[in-house]
Amino acid sequence: MYLKGLRKAPIEPRMPSTNDSLDPVFIMTQISHTAITALRKHIRDGRYQPGEKLREVQVAELLGVSRTPVRLAFRTLEQEGLLERTGKQGYVVREVSxxxxxxxxxxxxxxxxxxxxxxxxxxxxxxxxxxxxxxxxxxxxxxxxxxxxxxxxxxxxxxxxxxxxxxxxxxxxxxxxxxxxxxxxxxxxxxxxxxxxxxxxxxxxxxxxxxxxxxxxxxxxxxxxxxxxxxxxxxxxxxxxxxxxxxxxxxxxxxx
Amino acid sequence: MYLKGLRKAPIEPRMPSTNDSLDPVFIMTQISHTAITALRKHIRDGRYQPGEKLREVQVAELLGVSRTPVRLAFRTLEQEGLLERTGKQGYVVREVSxxxxxxxxxxxxxxxxxxxxxxxxxxxxxxxxxxxxxxxxxxxxxxxxxxxxxxxxxxxxxxxxxxxxxxxxxxxxxxxxxxxxxxxxxxxxxxxxxxxxxxxxxxxxxxxxxxxxxxxxxxxxxxxxxxxxxxxxxxxxxxxxxxxxxxxxxxxxxxx
DNA sequence: GACATCAGTTATGGATCCAAAAATAGGTTT
DNA sequence: AAACCTATTTTTGGATCCATAACTGATGTC
Known part of the structure; x- marks a missing residue:
């Protein structure tokens, strides 16, 4: 549920880089990137069913991030063809025949x-x-x-x-x-x-x-x-x- | 130039829908969508040369919008292959051989x-x-x-x-x-x-x-x-x- | 002169704020 | 009862704020 006017926490922005597994190739700590892969996985695993509507806040809470990276992820996943806009508002998981x-x-x-x-x-x-x-x-x-x-x-x-x-x-x-x-x-x-x-x-x-x-x-x-x-x-x-x-x-x- | 701490205007958010040309098919007044097409056109027309770095604020000012839609546009255009990330920071126009x-x-x-x-x-x-x-x-x-x-x-x-x-x-x-x-x-x-x-x-x-x-x-x-x-x-x-x-x-x- | 270091500046990513659009629910009219 | 209007809630899009990462240039050392 969305609680109006409630702050998530005393801010605590951007992870303090507690990288246990230092990826030598590329340190991709970008939250938005994580959100994209996480969401992609959720869709693949059927956590979100085809045709189901995705709400920004809900997904944001699920992933533990703010709405910004989720919105970026939605755009990317729309480009990839996993999501789809419905009419005026909202993204749904695309049905695959x-x-x-x-x-x-x-x-x-x-x-x-x-x-x-x-x-x-x-x-x-x-x-x-x-x-x-x-x-x-x-x-x-x-x-x-x-x-x-x-x-x-x-x-x-x-x-x-x-x-x-x-x-x-x-x-x-x-x-x-x-x-x-x-x-x-x-x-x-x-x-x-x-x-x-x-x-x-x-x-x-x-x-x-x-x-x-x-x-x-x-x-x-x-x-x-x-x-x-x-x-x-x-x-x-x-x-x-x-x-x-x-x-x-x-x-x-x-x-x- | 970016003036620190200066507000753009007394806010005046979201166009009051002064649509002269009512598109019967789909009224796409989305600023972010406009930003995508505008930026795409700028790149095609050579306003931004291949290899040139794009700064969010600068593009935002050019298009007369805030950074948010520009960031969304950058993501989309990266997916489309018109832009490319360079190293750690920034997007550049992709060179086409x-x-x-x-x-x-x-x-x-x-x-x-x-x-x-x-x-x-x-x-x-x-x-x-x-x-x-x-x-x-x-x-x-x-x-x-x-x-x-x-x-x-x-x-x-x-x-x-x-x-x-x-x-x-x-x-x-x-x-x-x-x-x-x-x-x-x-x-x-x-x-x-x-x-x-x-x-x-x-x-x-x-x-x-x-x-x-x-x-x-x-x-x-x-x-x-x-x-x-x-x-x-x-x-x-x-x-x-x-x-x-x-x-x-x-x-x-x-x-x- | 080349290289490393460090301080100051700038740009970016994420979070939050706000107003409008869309959805929803409830009541009224035909 | 169906359609229509209206008030309320939800949700989204855009703007802004803030902290950190990346860049810049100056200074010092070898």
Whole structure:
């Protein structure tokens, strides 16, 4: 409840930088940034349901901050497509249809495909070639064990993320990586949102093996400079997260 | 100059809604929204050079608003890729390389191509088919006159925008139109930023005739349900704005 | 002369304040 | 009862305030 005219506390502004975990890369103590990620997580985790209206004060209290960073976060999340303005006033969590999910995946496909094509056309540096091949090598060794543990799968996820980042960030223009980053913020569209069903580890392993094989083919095409093939392979690779079709079993409620 | 502790005026908050031009669609009197468009325009027009640092107070004074809407605008424009954070403090206008421009165009190409493919696969409604064909019809009549006036070219620009909007907005998911909208905010990447060189109207007319022909072919493919062809045509169509190659003469400084 | 240090200045981020717009509730009229 | 108007509450957008972080320049040291 909003208590009129009540001050939150004797002010105590801006955290006194009690950073236990000093991030060597970038110390992002920005409250507004924290608010963005926290809110994003809340939405992903379903704390806020699609269609639900978000009130600034309420969210501010939940996150323990003032309204200012929340308002900034709302703007950012609107840009990202997680929130949406309704009529005159207020933001609601955007509803995501099955078609939206498919679209997000296809968008990632064409964008990463574009990145791969550009990369193949411009030629790989020796260093990049090395990194990509090491990526595939490591993934291969990991994935072809007789039985994968939960931890193995997570490690493969890291390798997967590295693989995609290598291609996207070396396509020669931030325009592409930006577009992909933005698209990845949409629910389910991200390449690292391959959900792991721990009840069917064998099936999951098979899926990852397919993905791994695709990585291998993409690198092959990239190294050979076969740009069209690289683009098509990368584009197809995007669909692996969807898990529809007979190969992996059709999940319920995914009538496309 | 920023005068410390001086109030801007006897407050006088929020415009008293003196709307001369009542927009029937949506009355967007939001100052922050105005700030975004104004700032975007300033950047496009070169009022702020690439690499130039933007100070909140200075921009606020230029636009005649307080810092709050400017800060919101900075966030939005950062998301759009027009601004960029530098190190710890401050936003600068993002530098755009020739490669970035090309990338923006290619991104639009793959996204609009994707939209066209989806449209062709799902089939056009009778109404949409009609609208597209009328669009092509009007464009044809306009563009095939013996000599185009400046005004004619502008009218064709409107038709062009309508054509692209029809395809993008009917692809079945806002995810696509959102991605394209965001990409269009990048300088030169927008489909309606086909620059008109008034000194060479004949040459311009020829370019628009090519674009018009491409529109025609796209609609043909869409109506016939030839999804791959529609995608490819739409993708190629994106390059028309670049004007490189012998057909339209190679502009200087466009070493790709 | 180059580099480190420290004080003064400026800019930014977060919090709060205030007025208007929107939503809500209650009462009145048709 | 439905529609309409009005009074009240809620919520938002913009402006301002304040403390800290980042920048600047001057001074001192090697």
């Amino acid at each position: 099955a078609d939206d999910v498919l679209c997000g995946v296809e968008i990632r496909g064409v964008l990463e495909g574009l990145a791969a094509r550009r990369l193949a056309e411009r030629g790989l540096s020796a260093e990049l070639k090395d990194q990509l091949e090491r990526c595939v090598q490591e993934g291969d060794e990991l994935i072809n064990q007789p039985q994968l543990s939960q931890e193995d799968i997570e490690r493969w996820g890291d390798i997967n993320a590295r693989f995609h980042a290598l291609i996207v960030n070396n396509a020669g223009s931030r325009a592409i990586s930006d577009a992909i980053t933005r698209n990845n913020h949409l629910p389910f569209a991200s390449s690292d949102s391959i959900t792991i069903d721990t009840d069917h580890l064998a099936q999951e392993q098979r899926k990852l093996q397919v993905a791994q094989l695709q990585h291998q083919l993409v690198v092959q095409a990239l190294v050979m400079g076969e740009s069209t093939r690289a683009e098509m392979l990368m584009r197809e690779h995007a669909y692996i997260g969807l898990r529809y079709g007979p190969l992996f079993g059709v999940p319920e409620g995914m009538a496309l | 020739a490669d970035d421009v090309l990338c923006g165009v290619e991104i639009r190409g793959v996204l609009e191509g994707l939209a066209a493919r989806r449209l062709a696969e799902r089939g056009l409604s009778a109404e949409l088919k009609d609208q597209l064909e009328r669009c092509v019809q009007e464009g044809d009549e306009l563009i095939n006159q013996p000599q185009l006036s400046q005004e004619d070219i502008e009218r064709w620009g409107d038709i062009n925008a309508r054509f692209h909007a029809l395809i993008v907005n009917n692809a079945g998911s806002r995810a696509i139109s959102d991605a394209i909208t965001r990409n269009n905010h990048l300088p030169f990447a927008s489909s309606d930023s086909i620059t008109i060189d008034t000194d060479h109207l004949a040459q311009e007319q020829r370019k628009l005739q090519v674009a018009q022909l491409q529109h025609q072919l796209v609609v043909q493919a869409l109506v016939m349900g030839e999804s791959t062809r529609a995608e490819m045509l739409m993708r190629e169509h994106a390059y028309i704005g670049l004007r490189y190659g012998p057909l339209f003469g190679v502009p200087e400084g466009m070493a790709l």
